[in-house]
Amino acid sequence: MTELIKHHLTDTLLTAYAAGSLPEAFNLMVATHLSLCDSCRAQAEALEAVGGCLLAECGTEAMAADALEATFARISTGTAVPARRRDSCSVLPQPLRDYVGGDVSTIRWKPVGMGVRQAILPTSSAASARLLFIPAGAAVPDHGHRGIELTMVLQGAFSDEVDRFARGDVEVADEELEHMPVADPGEDCICLAVTDAPLRFNSWIPRLVQPFLRI
Amino acid sequence: MCKDASEGKHLDRKQDGARAENDWSGHLARIAEAQDRAAFAELFAHFAPRVKSFLMRSGATPTLAEDCAQEVMATVWNKSHLYDPTRATVSTWIFTIARNRRIDALRKDRRPEPEDLPWGPEPEPAAADVMAMQQETEMLRVAIRALPDAQRELIEQAYFGDLSHREIAARTGLPLGTIKSRIRLALDRLRHAMK
Numbered sequence: 001m002t003e004l005i006k007h008h009l010t011d012t013l014l015t016a017y018a019a020g021s022l023p024e025a026f027n028l029m030v031a032t033h034l035s036l037c038d039s040c041r042a043q044a045e046a047l048e049a050v051g052g053c054l055l056a057e058c059g060t061e062a063m064a065a066d067a068l069e070a071t072f073a074r075i076s077t078g079t080a081v082p083a084r085r086r087d088s089c090s091v092l093p094q095p096l097r098d099y100v101g102g103d104v105s106t107i108r109w110k111p112v113g114m115g116v117r118q119a120i121l122p123t124s125s126a127a128s129a130r131l132l133f134i135p136a137g138a139a140v141p142d143h144g145h146r147g148i149e150l151t152m153v154l155q156g157a158f159s160d161e162v163d164r165f166a167r168g169d170v171e172v173a174d175e176e177l178e179h180m181p182v183a184d185p186g187e188d189c190i191c192l193a194v195t196d197a198p199l200r201f202n203s204w205i206p207r208l209v210q211p212f213l214r215i
Numbered sequence: 216m217c218k219d220a221s222e223g224k225h226l227d228r229k230q231d232g233a234r235a236e237n238d239w240s241g242h243l244a245r246i247a248e249a250q251d252r253a254a255f256a257e258l259f260a261h262f263a264p265r266v267k268s269f270l271m272r273s274g275a276t277p278t279l280a281e282d283c284a285q286e287v288m289a290t291v292w293n294k295s296h297l298y299d300p301t302r303a304t305v306s307t308w309i310f311t312i313a314r315n316r317r318i319d320a321l322r323k324d325r326r327p328e329p330e331d332l333p334w335g336p337e338p339e340p341a342a343a344d345v346m347a348m349q350q351e352t353e354m355l356r357v358a359i360r361a362l363p364d365a366q367r368e369l370i371e372q373a374y375f376g377d378l379s380h381r382e383i384a385a386r387t388g389l390p391l392g393t394i395k396s397r398i399r400l401a402l403d404r405l406r407h408a409m410k
Contacts, residue, residue: 019374020314024324034329038406041329042399045302046391051314051374052307053356058375060264061271064281068259072252074289081294083331095327124324 005037005168013150014040018047023126025194028095029150029170032192035093036168091155091190096121100131104155104190109133116140127196134158134183134191141180147196149173151181156189158182239305240298240345247295255292258305263288266313272375273317283320287313297331301344301401304352332405344401351394358390 009030016022017030034041064070084094090103099121100107109117109131117133134140136156150172157166160179165171173179183189242258245251266287270280290312298308318326359367 015373020318021373024327027318027324028327031327031329038399038402042395042402043391045307045398046395048311049303049307049352049355049394050359050370050389050391051310052304052352053359054371054374055265055269055310055313056306056356057360058265058272058371059268061267061277061280063263063267063284067263067281067285068256071259071263071285071288071292074285075292078289078293080296081290083297084328094330098327124322 004166005039007163007165007169007171008037009033009040009150009170010172011043014044015047018044018051023196024123025121025127025129026150026196028099028121028123028129029152029192029194031095032093033152033168033170035095093154096131096154096192099129107131107133114138114141127194129192129194132189132191132193134181134189136183136188137185139180139182147175149193149195151191151193154190154192156187157184158189158191159184240300240349243291243295243298243300243305246292247298258291259288262291262305262309266309269310269313269375270317270320274321274376275317279320283313283316287316290316299332299340299401299405301340301348302398304349307352332402344397348394348397348401351390351397354390355394362389 013022013026013030017027022030030044034044090097092100092103097103100119107119109119112118115135115138119131121129121131123129131154132140132151134156140158150170151165152170153165153167155167157164158181159165160171160181162171162177162179164184165181171181239258239261242251242254245254246258263284267280267284270283271277275283287309291309294312298305303311315326315328318324359370362370
C-alpha cells in the first residue's frame with residue numbers, strides 16, 4: 001500500500017526532521033507519514049546518514065573518568081526497548097496511537113460545526129496538531145492559512161482545488177492556498193493536520209467558531 | 216561477522232573507513248546477542264566522546280553533555296537488537312539516538328518516533344548488503360569533506376545548531392540518491408519478509 005501514496009513530504013521537512021530541528025507537532029506528522037511511506041523513510045534515513053557522517057567527524061570531548069561504569073549502572077537499571085511494530089489493522093500508525101492512547105475508537109472528538117469534528121493533540125506550543133473527522137461527502141469550510149499547514153489522510157479521502165488525497169497522502173498548504181477540502185462520499189475521512197499558525201476561515205460563521213478551534 | 220570479511224575481499228576499492236564501520240556493527244551484534252560488555256566498552260570509548268562533542272556543539276553545557284552522552288550509550292545497549300546494518304551504519308544509528316536525546320534534553324519536547332522496522336524474520340542480514348551500506352556511507356562522508364567550506368558549515372549548522380526548518384537549504388549536491396536506493400531496497404525486502 002505504501003506504493004499508492006502520491007503526495008509526499010518535502011525534502012526541506014525531511015532534512016529538518018533528520019537534523020532534529022522540527023517542532024513537536026511537525027515531528028509527529030513526519031513520524032506518522034514515515035510509518036506509512038517507505039519512499040520518504042528512505043529519504044529521511046539517507047539524510048540521517050549525513051548526520052552520522054558529521055557525528056563521526058565532529059571531534060571528541062573527554063568523558064568523565066567513571067563514565068563507562070556509570071553507564072553500565074544505567075544499563076542495569078534499564079530494560080531492553082521493545083520494537084514498536086506495525087499493526088496493519090489499525091487506522092492510526094503507532095506514533096499517533098502513542099498520543100491518542102489507542103486507535104480511532106479512543107479519540108475524544110469535539111464538534112466544530114457542519115458535522116466536522118476535531119481532537120487537539122498535546123504538543124509543545126511552537127506548532128499544533130489535531131485529528132480531523134470529516135463526514136463522508138462533507139466539506140471543511142473554505143479557509144486560508146497564515147503559516148504552513150500539513151494535512152495527512154489516515155482514513156477515507158478528500159479532494160480540493162489541488163488534487164485528491166487518500167491514506168498516507170500529505171497536502172502541504174501555505175499562505176497562497178485557499179481551499180475547501182471535500183471528503184469522498186463513500187467513507188468518513190480522518191486526517192492529521194499540523195500547523196505553525198492559526199487557520200483563518202473565510203465565511204463569518206466559521207470565523208466565530210475559530211476561537212474554539214484553538215488552532 | 217566472518218561472512219562479511221570473506222565477502223569484502225571480492226570488492227575492490229574497499230576503504231579503511233568502511234572496514235572500521237563494519238567492525239562496529241559486529242560490536243552491536245555481540246551486545247545484542249551476548250550482552251558482551253567488552254564489545255560495549257570499545258564502542259563506548261569510540262562513540263561516547265563524539266556524542267559528547269556533538270551535544271556540546273549543539274549548545275549543551277559540559278555537565279549536561281556528559282549526562283546525555285551516558286544516557287545515549289545506555290540506550291545503544293538497550294536498543295542494540297533493533298539495529299539494522301543494511302539501513303544505517305553504526306555512526307548514523309547512534310547519531311539518531313543522540314539527536315533524539317538532544318531534543319528531549321535541550322528543548323524538553325516529546326519526540327514522536329516512526330514505527331520500528333527491525334530486522335525480524337531473517338536470522339542475519341546479508342553481508343553484501345551490510346557492506347554496500349558501509350561503502351555508500353563512506354562515499355557520502357568523502358563528499359561532505361569535499362564540499363566548499365561555506366556549504367559544509369551550513370550543513371553542520373543545520374545538524375548541530377538546531378536551526379529552524381526555514382533556515383535549512385537542502386540542495387547541497389550530496390550523493391544521497393545511491394544511499395536512498397539502498398535503503399529503499401532494504402525496506403522493500405523487509406516489508407516483503409514481514410507479510
